[in-house]
Amino acid sequence: SDSSLSLTVAAHGGTHLTLFSRQAPIATQKLCRKNFEIIDLLHLGRMKVDGTGEKEGKTENAMIVAAVLSRQHHDTDDDDKVPTLNVAADPDTSDDDNDGDDLSLDDEAPGHVIIIIATRTSLMIQNQVEIPIHPIVALHPPTYVNKILLGGHDGLVLVNIRSGKTIHRFKSLPLDERITTLEQSPAIDTVAVGCTSGNVHLLNLRHDKRLFGFKHPSAITSLSFRTDSSALQHDIAPLAVGRKDGTVSIWDLSPPSGEESMGRTLLCEMINLHPGGISCLRYLPQEPVLVSTGKSSNSILMHIFDAPDHSGRLLRSRKGHISPPKCIRYLFPANNGLTSHHDGTDAAACQILSGGSKDRTLRVFSSARSVLDKEYSQGQGLNKKSKKLGLDSVADLLLPPVVAMASSQARSRDWGDLVTIHESHSFCYVWSSKRGAQSGPVLRQSHWNVSTMKSPPPKSTHATSVAMSSCGNYAIVGTRGGIIFKYNVQSGLSRGQYPPKEQIESLTKGKAPGDIGRTVKALE
Numbered sequence: 001s002d003s004s005l006s007l008t009v010a011a012h013g014g015t016h017l018t019l020f021s022r023q024a025p026i027a028t029q030k031l032c033r034k035n036f037e038i039i040d041l042l043h044l045g046r047m048k049v050d051g052t053g054e055k056e057g058k059t060e061n062a063m064i065v066a067a068v069l070s071r072q073h074h075d076t077d078d079d080d081k082v083p084t085l086n087v088a089a090d091p092d093t094s095d096d097d098n099d100g101d102d103l104s105l106d107d108e109a110p111g112h113v114i115i116i117i118a119t120r121t122s123l124m125i126q127n128q129v130e131i132p133i134h135p136i137v138a139l140h141p142p143t144y145v146n147k148i149l150l151g152g153h154d155g156l157v158l159v160n161i162r163s164g165k166t167i168h169r170f171k172s173l174p175l176d177e178r179i180t181t182l183e184q185s186p187a188i189d190t191v192a193v194g195c196t197s198g199n200v201h202l203l204n205l206r207h208d209k210r211l212f213g214f215k216h217p218s219a220i221t222s223l224s225f226r227t228d229s230s231a232l233q234h235d236i237a238p239l240a241v242g243r244k245d246g247t248v249s250i251w252d253l254s255p256p257s258g259e260e261s262m263g264r265t266l267l268c269e270m271i272n273l274h275p276g277g278i279s280c281l282r283y284l285p286q287e288p289v290l291v292s293t294g295k296s297s298n299s300i301l302m303h304i305f306d307a308p309d310h311s312g313r314l315l316r317s318r319k320g321h322i323s324p325p326k327c328i329r330y331l332f333p334a335n336n337g338l339t340s341h342h343d344g345t346d347a348a349a350c351q352i353l354s355g356g357s358k359d360r361t362l363r364v365f366s367s368a369r370s371v372l373d374k375e376y377s378q379g380q381g382l383n384k385k386s387k388k389l390g391l392d393s394v395a396d397l398l399l400p401p402v403v404a405m406a407s408s409q410a411r412s413r414d415w416g417d418l419v420t421i422h423e424s425h426s427f428c429y430v431w432s433s434k435r436g437a438q439s440g441p442v443l444r445q446s447h448w449n450v451s452t453m454k455s456p457p458p459k460s461t462h463a464t465s466v467a468m469s470s471c472g473n474y475a476i477v478g479t480r481g482g483i484i485f486k487y488n489v490q491s492g493l494s495r496g497q498y499p500p501k502e503q504i505e506s507l508t509k510g511k512a513p514g515d516i517g518r519t520v521k522a523l524e
Contacts, residue, residue, distance in 0.1 A: 441492025
């Protein structure tokens with residue numbers, strides 16, 4: 001994107017580009033067939049072009065974009081790709097050669113670089129260059145005019161996109177390294193190279209020299225350098241390294257005690273920050289703030305590094321479910337769930353409860369203000385407790401996925417106003433929308449065991465449906481066995497059941513006509 005021109009070029013479907021002016025789509029261009037895929041877009045700068053329309057006869061600025069294409073492998077590892085759920089086929093991504101495919105690409109070439117001129121009204125293809133490797137990632141180093149750096153399965157090369165020549169193939173890196181990410185350092189001619197082996201190399205491009213490196217236990221997915229003044233004041237040069245196992249490592253690249261031969265220092269590690277792997281890391285320019293996204297965690301996190309030990313703390317976050325939710329409803333539905341500003345409703349009426357995902361969380365989303373989005377708390381210190389117990393994630397300490405929920409606003413100021421039931425679970429739980437947390441007693445029968453060390457309640461008592469009375473005092477819970485329990489929401493005590501206990505006992509102990517037991521006895 002180019003903020004000064006208000007233009008953005010986005011790749012989608014692996015083969016198409018779309019030009020946006022602010023938020024409006026302007027033009028779409030198909031670059032290749034499905035045997036190639038767009039793996040990266042690079043902003044190379046601006047140039048003057050002849051204006052069109054109201055600017056005819058004048059010149060205007062245009063954005064120069066390089067689209068890097070890689071030929072598809074049939075044995076490509078799909079672990080790095082984000083799974084897509086329930087997406088219909090896109091008619092624009094067909095293999096029809098006449099569907100806007102104006103390029104004749106060599107199908108035997110491992111990759112191509114296509115130079116595109118993006119104006120305020122159109123996308124124009126200026127040039128195409130064959131490249132000698134299967135590219136995975138690309139980088140345009142500063143001061144390297146008309147040159148881009150390409151890394152992939154076959155090493156690292158520097159290509160001149162104007163002449164189409166390969167200027168240099170770097171030999172200072174190990175030949176068996178598969179490059180997954182490239183990042184320009186604040187120093188000219190120096191880049192960081194991340195590999196699937198877990199190695200990170202600092203490379204001088206001008207002299208083709210490996211400066212130093214460090215090893216990680218899993219593949220590298222993203223790199224970012226910190227450039228704020230506070231790092232210089234503390235004499236540190238932090239580099240954030242994102243890994244496939246979801247952990248972020250922060251390294252200090254300055255040599256300790258001024259000795260060049262010694263290794264670099266690991267400042268801190270944020271373990272399992274994004275379950276499923278890190279997608280992208282980016283330090284904000286001139287700020288000690290790191291923004292990170294995950295491949296399957298469906299979250300974006302912002303950490304600030306202002307502690308004396310240079311560790312990071314969570315500043316802001318936006319999170320969603322990691323899998324499709326099975327249960328959603330308005331928190332306090334008005335007019336049978338229909339909300340309108342004409343009847344006096346406000347943003348509080350636009351809050352949607354969501355649960356039942358594999359992450360075992362209960363969340364509230366606001367369709368009016370995203371600031372109100374949050375996850376309901378299930379207890380304090382769960383992160384610390386999970387680390388102490390050696391668990392893989394906090395989800396192991398959370399309640400089972402939500403099956404159904406019910407709410408009542410009548411007594412929300414006095415006690416909990418939301419009741420949930422959970423998968424293969426007999427107990428019901430009370431929540432407070434005001435506190436955004438589990439608040440109140442656990443609704444259960446007095447003879448049910450709470451301890452996991454004792455026998456659990458029978459499967460016939462697993463809750464399957466729930467409702468709250470309009471007064472907000474009672475919760476009605478239906479079970480798998482057909483019995484309906486009534487609980488007081490404030491105290492958690494049972495207030496009866498249907499059928500009553502006496503009727504159930506009489507049915508089980510009494511002898512009914514045609515009883516099979518009596519018949520068997522008579523036959524004997």
